Amino acid sequence: MSLLAQGRTAEIYAHEETDKIIKLFRSGFPEEAIRQEFAVSQQVCGLGVDAPRLFHRVLTDQRHGIVYERIEGxxxxxxxxxxxxxxxxxxxxxxxxxxxxxxxxxxxxxxxxxxxxxxxxxxxxxxxxxxxxxxxxxxxxxxxxxxxxxxxxxxxxxxxxxxxxxxxxxxxxxxxxxxxxxxxxxxxxxxxxxxxxxxxxxxxxxxxxxxxxxxxxxxxxxxxxxxxxxxxxxxxxxxxxxxxxxxxxxxxxxxxxxxxxxxxxxxxxxxxx
Missing domain, CATH: 3.90.1200.10 (Aminoglycoside phosphotransferase (APH), C-terminal lobe)
Known part of the structure; x- marks a missing residue:
C-alpha cells in the first residue's frame, strides 16, 4: 500500500479502489476509540456535514483501520x-x-x-x-x-x-x-x-x-x-x-x-x- 499521510495516531494509505483510502491506526491505539470514530462518523454523515463517507472497518497486519471515501484537496x-x-x-x-x-x-x-x-x-x-x-x-x-x-x-x-x-x-x-x-x-x-x-x-x-x-x-x-x-x-x-x-x-x-x-x-x- 502507498502511504499518503500520517499523524500521531494513524497513517493514511491508498486503497486498491481509487475513490477510497484506508486509515490504519497505530499499534496499541485503543480499539474502543476506533469503534467510536466509526460510529460518530456514521452519524455525522447522516447529518449532511461535509465529512468523508465511510465504508467499513478492516484489520491489516494486526492493525485496525477504517476505509473512507477519498476526498480531494x-x-x-x-x-x-x-x-x-x-x-x-x-x-x-x-x-x-x-x-x-x-x-x-x-x-x-x-x-x-x-x-x-x-x-x-x-x-x-x-x-x-x-x-x-x-x-x-x-x-x-x-x-x-x-x-x-x-x-x-x-x-x-x-x-x-x-x-x-x-x-x-x-x-x-x-x-x-x-x-x-x-x-x-x-x-x-x-x-x-x-x-x-x-x-x-x-x-x-x-x-x-x-x-x-x-x-x-x-x-x-x-x-x-x-x-x-x-x-x-x-x-x-x-x-x-x-x-x-x-x-x-x-x-x-x-x-x-x-x-x-x-x-x-x-x-x-x-x-x-
Missing amino acids: STMLRHLTGKPWLVWKLSRTMAELHARLHRIELSDAKGYAWRRLAQELEHQIAAAPLLGEDEKSAVIEALKRLPDGHRLCHGDFHPDNVVLGKKNWVIDWMTGTRGNPAGDAARTLVLLRCAVLPEEMPIVKKCIVQAMRHLIAKVYFTRYSQLSGLSSNQIEAWVLPVAAARLNEWIPQGEKLRLLDVVREKLGKPKRA
Missing part, C-alpha cells in the same frame, strides 16, 4: 505553511466552518446516544496523570458550573483536520460529541496556543506555523465570536477543563507541560520552575 495546515500570506483568510474560513457545525442541534438517534462533551471532559480530567487530586477536584468543580448544550461538537477542530478543495471538508470525527459550542471553540484555542507540531513536519514549515499561531488564534477567535454570538469570557471559561482533559491524551510530553502551566495558571497556582 489539501489540509488547511498545508495551505498555511505553503501560502502564509493567506493566514487571515484561512483563519476566518476555519472560524466560519466551525460556527456552521455548531448550528446543528443534536438529539439521540434510534440506536445511538451521543456522548456528552462535559461528561467526556470530566472522565479525562479524572484520569489526567500530571494533576494532583486537589487539582482534579478544582477543575471538575469549575466544569460543573459551566452551562451544558446540545449542539454538534467536533472535539479536535484545528487546521490539520480541515481539508480545502472544491468544497471544504472536516475530517477525524473520533471525538465528536453533543455539548456547548463554547467548549468546542475553547478546545480549538487550546490547540492553536499549545499544540506541538508533528515531528515529520519540515523545520522551515514548523517555524512558519510557530510564527503565525497566535495570529491564527486571534483571527479565528474574533471571527468565531462574531458568528456564534459567544463572548470571549464564555469561551475562555472552558479553557481550564479543556486543557486539563487534554493531559490524558496521546500527545508529546512537551505539550503536556505547556498544558499543565495553563491549568495551574487558571487555578491561580505557580507554574513549573
Whole structure:
C-alpha cells in the first residue's frame, strides 16, 4: 500500500479502489476509540456535514483501520505553511466552518446516544496523570458550573483536520460529541496556543506555523465570536477543563507541560520552575 499521510495516531494509505483510502491506526491505539470514530462518523454523515463517507472497518497486519471515501484537496495546515500570506483568510474560513457545525442541534438517534462533551471532559480530567487530586477536584468543580448544550461538537477542530478543495471538508470525527459550542471553540484555542507540531513536519514549515499561531488564534477567535454570538469570557471559561482533559491524551510530553502551566495558571497556582 502507498502511504499518503500520517499523524500521531494513524497513517493514511491508498486503497486498491481509487475513490477510497484506508486509515490504519497505530499499534496499541485503543480499539474502543476506533469503534467510536466509526460510529460518530456514521452519524455525522447522516447529518449532511461535509465529512468523508465511510465504508467499513478492516484489520491489516494486526492493525485496525477504517476505509473512507477519498476526498480531494489539501489540509488547511498545508495551505498555511505553503501560502502564509493567506493566514487571515484561512483563519476566518476555519472560524466560519466551525460556527456552521455548531448550528446543528443534536438529539439521540434510534440506536445511538451521543456522548456528552462535559461528561467526556470530566472522565479525562479524572484520569489526567500530571494533576494532583486537589487539582482534579478544582477543575471538575469549575466544569460543573459551566452551562451544558446540545449542539454538534467536533472535539479536535484545528487546521490539520480541515481539508480545502472544491468544497471544504472536516475530517477525524473520533471525538465528536453533543455539548456547548463554547467548549468546542475553547478546545480549538487550546490547540492553536499549545499544540506541538508533528515531528515529520519540515523545520522551515514548523517555524512558519510557530510564527503565525497566535495570529491564527486571534483571527479565528474574533471571527468565531462574531458568528456564534459567544463572548470571549464564555469561551475562555472552558479553557481550564479543556486543557486539563487534554493531559490524558496521546500527545508529546512537551505539550503536556505547556498544558499543565495553563491549568495551574487558571487555578491561580505557580507554574513549573
